Amino acid sequence: MKAFPLWAALLLAAPVAAQAGAATPPPQLGMCAACHGEHGIAVVPGAPNLAAQRVDYLLDAMHQYRDGRRDVAVMRAALGPLSEAQLKALATWFAAQPPASPQTEASP
Template sequence: MRYIVASTALIVACSIASPSLAQDAASGRTLAGQCRTCHGLDGIAQIPIAPNLAGESQIYLEKQLKAFRSGERENEMMSVVAKNLTDEQISDLSAWYASIKITATMPE
């Protein structure tokens, strides 16, 4: 009985903490075409007021896009862009930007 309860709790915890299952980074790359003016297709911001998205956590990106879509978070541009995104599109975009690998070099 303990095993069943522990297994169930683990499954529930993993499903809550993980990003949406319907993630397709290739579709996200296509969708990111509309994001490239500000955030760049490669996730490196093209304008000073836009954040870099490359390598950011998929969970974080999904949460922020959903917040813009719902109006919980507001930004003149992002509120308009996110308003018509589906959950699947948000997941795909987030998967694309999260899949970009970022490296840093320490100065000598």
């Protein structure tokens, strides 16, 4: 019986480790939560849900807001002072959150 290679075990554990790193909300979450909710479910009409989005997608979007390719002044102002590590922490947090549940229509 062959031993399971260590490199394979590390590869399999990587997604779990990334999610485990997001168990504690980042300190910068408060400014995001005002519109996007603490767990990435929007609380302001028109704000997108961020829960369960891919980390790389969220980071790319944040970079686009910061450099003006997505022209939303409030996002540029909120993200401008954040370091790359802080952006990654936020993206990791939101990516690890469960997705929004489908909304049901109100009964007549």
